[in-house]
Amino acid sequence: MTIKMLRAGLRAFRCLSGRAARRAAAALALGALATAPGYAQEPWPSRPVTIVVPFAPGGNTDMIARLMAERLAKAFGKPFVVDNRGGAAGLIAAEYVARAPADGYVLFMSTMTQIVTAPMTNKIRYDPARDFVPIVNIGGNPFVLTASTRNNFKSLDDLVRYGKANPGKLNVGHAGNGGLTQLSALLFLNRAGIQATMVPYRGGAPALADVLAGQIDLYSASVSEVMPYVGTGKVSLLAVSSEKRMPMLPNVPAIAETFPGHEVDTWNGLVGPAAMPADIVARIAAESSKIIADPDFRARLEKVGIVPLNETRDAFAKRIRQDRGKWKPVIEGAGIQVE
Structure with a gap:
């Protein structure tokens, strides 16, 4: 000019x-x-980048965010800081990111809950289809029906027998209405014909802590959350929600062995505000893909029960569309009401 x-x-x-x-x-x-001579826009990143986690510290999503933050900081030469904003099945965090400046300095370690299922069961103030841009889908995992030892459940059959004989007495923790920890538990309870009391938490870590303490009876946990307790006798791992048994938990049966066709899993992926510059999205996706492809990083994920996916923007967007189509009839069929 x-x-x-x-x-x-x-x-x-x-x-x-x-x-x-x-x-x-x-x-x-x-x-x-x-347009003045010598003027140049500030290069990205020139300051710390925040990765917002929708749950309390210590859970599956938090762990993945911290692993990615460490590697991305090395790749870009600037700190990537984890910000835990738990509550309402992660919807508080999702709304925060949807309204954040789209400059690449606020990212969201999303789960399927905030992008797919919870918007179907909650009144929200963001549009999951329009307000976010998919960057990279890091990994996925099924769930494990994790029980307190106070009831001495040794098998899924023990749980089913107790639940049917004591309607409403089972206290089942979850990380918020519409979340996969709730939906995976509800689908099992519906299949088994069990009435239970659902107890919401701000994330998986506090729910699992209360199972360990005997404050609640059951929690549908991510595999990575319970791996540190395998063989300790502190909790009972009754069944996994994958179609078949998992290699890292060979002695834990699949729910599908008792209730054929039962299969539930989720994912963790980086997204950002929808108007993020395409070049920044591409740079984060490219570096993230390199990180996830690294054998050492993949081994760390697999060790705690996470299957590396490494889906960048287009593949990630396709998965989200498919998951919306899959879960809508399931939620409607389960009779879960919008809160």
Whole structure:
């Protein structure tokens, strides 16, 4: 923009008054600055990047976010900081990210819950299809029906017998309405014909802590959450929600062995505000893909029961569309009401 053009613009809005004139002047000044000789936009990242986690510290999603933050910080030479914003099945965090500046400095370690299922069961103030851009889907995992040792459940059959004989007495923890920890438990309870009391938490870590303490009876946990307790006798791992048994838990049966066709899993992926610059999205996706492809990183995921997916933008978006189509009839069929 030349000085001659700037003067012409100033003459054009002299007839404006008040707020309109101030806005026009600001826009014109910014335009002149952006095209002035020697001016360059600030390179990304020039300051720390925040990865918002929708649950309390210590759970599956938090663990993955911290692993990614460590590697991304090394790749880009700037800190990637984890910000835990738990509550309402992660919807508080999702809304925060949807409204954040789309400059690449606020990212979201999302789960299927915030992008797919919880919007079907909760009144929300963001549009999961329009307000986020998929960046990279990191990994997926099934769930494990995890029981307190106080009831001495040794098998899924023990749980089913107790639940049917004691309607409403089982206390089942979950990480919020519409979340996969709730839905996976509800689908099992419905199949088994068990009435239970559902207890919401701000994330998986506090729910699992209460199972360990004997404060609640059951929690449908991510595999990675319970792996540290395998063989300790502190909890009972009754069944996994995958179609078949998992290699890292060979002695834990699949729910499908008792209730054929039962299969539930979830994923964790990085997304950002929808208007993020495409070049920043591409850079984060490319570096993330390299990280997930690294054998050491994959081994760390697999050790705790997470299946590396490494789906970048288009493949990730396709999975989200497919999951919406899959879960909508399931939620409607289960009779879960919008809160």
